Amino acid sequence: MPNSEKTEIIRNKGLEARPLDTFDRTILGELAVDAGLSYAELGSRVGLSAPAVHERVKRLRATGRICGTVAVLDGPATGKPFLAFVHVDTTGGSKSRTFRALSELPELEEIHSVAGDTCTLLKVRCASSRALEGLLARLYAMPGIKATRSYVVLSTYLERTPQAGITEALEEPPMDEAPR
């Protein structure tokens, strides 16, 4: 075995399931905003050397904390200025097949199964209201689609990927009694 491999194995020990320390969370926070940072720059921001942050980022990837690195495209600038959320009521039917078919469309950005007075929630970004109409038509052509309600986005004040921070205060017990 080449020396490099052996070292690699030794170094990768204990990659699994470890709580995030402050360094990790800061790194995640920075990368969630700008993944184009150099390791040197990132290191100086969190107070570590480039090799150290490199090691940590590698670990964060390996353990699934970082799922990937993507370029964020501007909807309007790339020809899809129209954004809408669509609530879908379904009756039985093979959801997974329907979802897989929908996922093929680049207009579909999110598909969630939700609790509440509706069943499924879609996030759709498309070229125009006409395109949304076409998409709804396709939806209704699928089996088990009972009804839809569309919420057309007029303006977007915030839109970003998951952030690293956690507001601890939100979990404090509410006003009067401390639950369990």
Place this chain on the structure above:
Amino acid sequence: MPNSEKTEIIRNKGLEARPLDTFDRTILGELAVDAGLSYAELGSRVGLSAPAVHERVKRLRATGRICGTVAVLDGPATGKPFLAFVHVDTTGGSKSRTFRALSELPELEEIHSVAGDTCTLLKVRCASSRALEGLLARLYAMPGIKATRSYVVLSTYLERTPQAGITEALEEPPMDEAPR
């Protein structure tokens, strides 16, 4: 003026407002899925040399088609397994102030003003249902918040950033009559 600057200026001619050709759209499509690709690899996928794609990517950034490059964090793996959409009914009030305050919370991922039977739509990712409770409490403490309806996500089948593709067929006129 140094030679490099002059060259840069010459090279940056015509950066503004040009329609995306097939190369651009393919590049955007690839980068929206994986921004970690090397220019050489990207070039071989679209059929251009590394310097050529580099030039185009630079242009796509400069013209705002690419807003940024980010690391995609896994919600559950980073301590926020709880996802919900919250519809908010507001009465008058200074929305922008409220929105700015909300944006401070890393739990808030999206804030849209929408048309439909509700006013504002929030995407919230937090640690627990208790945290959502805490967030709603903060919401109600703000002026002009009339009511909220929360849709708790049970499972997510698809979640991604804006894609480059456009399904032309969606814009075709519907069944019977050709509009306009």
Place this chain on the structure above:
DNA sequence: TGAAGAAAGGAATCACATTCGGAGCAATCT
């Protein structure tokens, strides 16, 4: 047909990612 502008490719340069070896530090065992 000729001239000019834009874009691509090849080669060279430069910056940064990545690796390596060693040192510091904490926890565990003797």
Place this chain on the structure above:
DNA sequence: AGATTGCTCCGAATGTGATTCCTTTCTTCA
């Protein structure tokens, strides 16, 4: 207590890929 083991850090060295420059080619327009 002292030693050992394992982990993570850092500085220096290396390699790869980003970036630049220059030339060539293609297209467009006079």
